[in-house]
Amino acid sequence: MDKNKAVITEGLVKHYPVIKGYRELLLHPVSKKQTTALAGVDLEVNKGECFCLLGPNGAGKTTLIKVFSTLVLPNEGKAFVNGLDVEKDSKKIRGSIGFAISEERSFYWRLTGRQNLEFYAALNNIPRSQRKTKVDEVLALTQLEEAVNLRYNTYSTGMRQMLAFARALLIDSQIIFVDEPTRSLDPQAALRVRRFLKEELVSKQGRTVFWATHNLDEAQQYGDRIAIIAKGKIRVIGTVDRLTDGGEISLQEVYAAAMKKGSV
C-alpha cells in the first residue's frame, strides 16, 4: 500500500436496491431491481492535496464519500483510506477521517454550537478533561467563537456549514471529506468556505481535502487535481492544467466532452 496516498479505490462498484414499499416487499421479496451508483471507480488521491470530485447530480459523488466514511458498503472492488480497508478496518477508519456531514438537521437545533460539539466530542472518545480545549480549538479554527453560545437554529446556513467542518475536525484526521459544501450558500459565505478548505486546511495545515462539487468554477479554482465523474465512472482525472492542455481548451469543454463520450 502506497503510504503517500490518502485514498485508493480499485474497481469500486455500488448498486442500490430499488426502494420497496410494503406491497412490493410482499409480492417480490427477492426482487433484484437496482440502480448502479458506482460502476467501477479507480481513483488515487495524494496526501495533502485539495482534490475535487466534479460531477452532475446523481453521478455517485455522495455514494463514493459514504463508502470512504464506512456508511455504505461497496458490492465489488476495494477502497482504502489512509491505507485502511473500508470493509475490514472500518472502526480504525472512523478514528482517522473527518466527514463533514452538512445535513442541517443532523445537528440538534435547540442546542448551542458548543453543546452540539461537546456531544460529538464525547462520542469521539475525547476525554472530559480535554473536551473544552478541543471544542474551543475547532471553534476558533472555524471562526465560530462568537456564535458558540447561540442555539443552532439561529445560525445562518454559512455558519451551519462551518459548524459541520468543526464537527469533522474534532478528530485529528489527516483527511476531510466534504460533500457539496457550498450548495446552498450565498456568494460571500461560499467564498469563506472555499478559502477555509483550501487555505486553512490544505495549504496551512497540510491536510487532504476530498471535495465533492458540481460547480465547475469551484473545482477549477480550488482543486489541485480534479476528477470528473458521471454515471458512476471517473471520466477524466488530472490537474486543471493537464485537463485543459495548459489552457488550450476550457474546463467547460472538457466537462461537456466527459459527459458525452464516456471513459477517456
Add this chain to the structure above:
Amino acid sequence: MFLYKLYSFLKRDVLNAASYKFAFVSSFVGIFLTSATFYFIAKLLSGSQSEALSPYGGDYFSFVIVGVAFSGLLGILQEGLPGIIRSAQMTGILESLLVTQTNIPTILVGSSLYTLAFSSVRTFFHLLLAVAVFGMQLGDINWLGSLLVFLLTALCFLSIGILSASFIMVYKVGNPFGWLFGSVSGLLGGVFFPIAVLPPWIKWLSYALPITYSLEGMRQSLLTSATLAEIMPNIAALAGFGILLFPISLVIFRWAVVKAKRDGSLTHY
C-alpha cells in the same frame, strides 16, 4: 468513557427536549384522566369482587393501576426507540452518530435513556397520584423486589425496542412486530385483568410475554407485601428473558446496520 458517553446522550436529550414542559403537563393530565376512569370502573365492580383478584389483595383499582402504569413503560420503550431511530434516519443524525467512534450498543442505550427516564417518572407519578388522590391501597412495599423487577423489565422492553428499530431501519416501513407485541401484551399480559380469567388454551401465550412476569412481580412487590423469595420466580423469568433478548437484539441490530449500509438505507432517500 462508556458512562460519560451515556451521560452525554442524556444531557443532549434533556437540553434538546423541545416541549418537555408541555409533554410533562399533558401526560400528567392524561394520567389523571386514566386514573379517574379506572377509579369509577373499580367502584362499579366493587360489589362483585372476582375470585381471580384475591391473590392481589382483592381491590381492582390497585390491580389495574399497577398494570396501566407499568405498561406505559412498555409502550414508550417499544415505540420510543424505533421512533428515535427512524427520525435519526430521516435527519441524518443516524449517520452522524455512526461515523463517530462509539459502538452500536452505546448508541442504542444512550438514545433510549431519556425516554426511559421520562417514562419512569411518569410511572412513578401515576402510582403516586393513585395513592394520594384516589386512595389506592399499597401493601408493605418490597423496594428491592420492585427495583429489580423494574430494571429487568426495562431491559426486556429495551431489547424489544431494539428489535423493532432494526426492522424499521432496514425496511423503512411501519413495524408490525412491535405493534403486534404491544397489542398482544395489552390483552394477554395481565394489564387490565388477571390472566387467571383467560381460558387455559390461550393462557400459555401469556407466559411467553415478559410483561406478564413484570406485572406479576410488581403487584407482589407493591400490593401484597411479598418477600423477595416469593417474587423470585418472576424475577428469574424476567432475567431469563433479558439475558436472552438483549444480546440477540444487539446482534440483530448490528446485522441490520450492515444490511442498511449495503442497501443505502441509513439515510432517508
